Amino acid sequence: MARKSLSQSDFIEAGTEYLRDHTLSELTMRVLGDLLGVDATACYRHFSGKAELLTAMLDTLLGQVLEAVPEVVTAPRELLEAQCVAMRRVMHDNPQLATAMVASEGQMPNALKMARRSIAALRSGGLDGDELIRSYQMIESYVMGATQFDLMEAPHNMEIRAARYGMFEDPAFVRAARSVRSVAAITEESFLAGLRILLDQCLGQSR
Amino acid sequence: MARKSLSQSDFIEAGTEYLRDHTLSELTMRVLGDLLGVDATACYRHFSGKAELLTAMLDTLLGQVLEAVPEVVTAPRELLEAQCVAMRRVMHDNPQLATAMVASEGQMPNALKMARRSIAALRSGGLDGDELIRSYQMIESYVMGATQFDLMEAPHNMEIRAARYGMFEDPAFVRAARSVRSVAAITEESFLAGLRILLDQCLGQSR
């Protein structure tokens, strides 16, 4: 039998790819092994367990956000908004992983990088002390939370939301519920509107 | 052996009580059976499975929110804020259930009631059409999402957040990280500040 000599990134990539079309609970260690033509327990030679693999997959995702928003010299307001929008888009493209986002930031270097960038932007926007922390936390909780909430039950999330709208018995919602696409559009619009309202309030209007 | 003749609410209450001191993954059907002095499979005589039980537990939680905010005649802005704050408090008191909040609203009558109340308030605040939907969705995603995010990994969530702050290498965050209590306080302040900013923008300043 030929040696496989797999690396961490092989498992990360195979898992992330698999989650494009499958549920998180469908990604078992046995399936992951099959994907790489290897035994179910081979993963344990590279990660302490499933949790650590998941964390590595998540951090890789955050790396994509950092790449999507190069740290060029832009106004802090624009850098922040761009980073938040990129974060949401990456999560939107990987809903299964996004909704499993964990708080174990200790092992996620890219999460740390993103946070430091945001804080630097808020600082150069004039914030400091407790106001800085409140603003940072408000934006992080909004972007991560609202996006996770909107992606819940993906890929059927917007069908489910449309069905809910239909039960509200309100003419505006019932009309919107007829088109899943319009429900999805409204969801994105409301996220972006909310983000801008919060950023405006934290950093002052810039448009 | 005496007949137990349990009802749905017995399982809901026992499970919710158990989750006060235990993780969601620790609440297995076998444990639930032990709590009620009954076989592990007895639950299937009252619920189709664990998912349906969980949904029932969640809806019971939403019922507490409805009770906490009686539908007295108040200004729409105040009703909305009170309902959002009550929602967060109930989730805060039941973090394990709150972070498992599901999108299966079809079987959650109290979720429907809450939504209709919110929509009525927004309407009497002068909103209509797509603007009404955007405002509703913005507030729902913010309250549910940010709260779920802040409660992630409870009951150690604030210790984890404090540890993160310590790694930011920013003087303001490092100072705040010395007290878990202060991190928790800042989290609540930033949630409330964000909520008020969004409500102000949707319904106009009322204070």
Add this chain to the structure above:
DNA sequence: ACCTGAACACCGTTCAAGT
């Protein structure tokens, strides 16, 4: 150094059998 394969201690759930 890395992978295998059997094994362990769990899950949620089904179903025939009890009362």
Add this chain to the structure above:
DNA sequence: ACCTGAACACCGTTCAAGT
């Protein structure tokens, strides 16, 4: 009508054994 208890098809993970 409701509960029991064995059983099924899974999990993640461990560990001795291979190469």
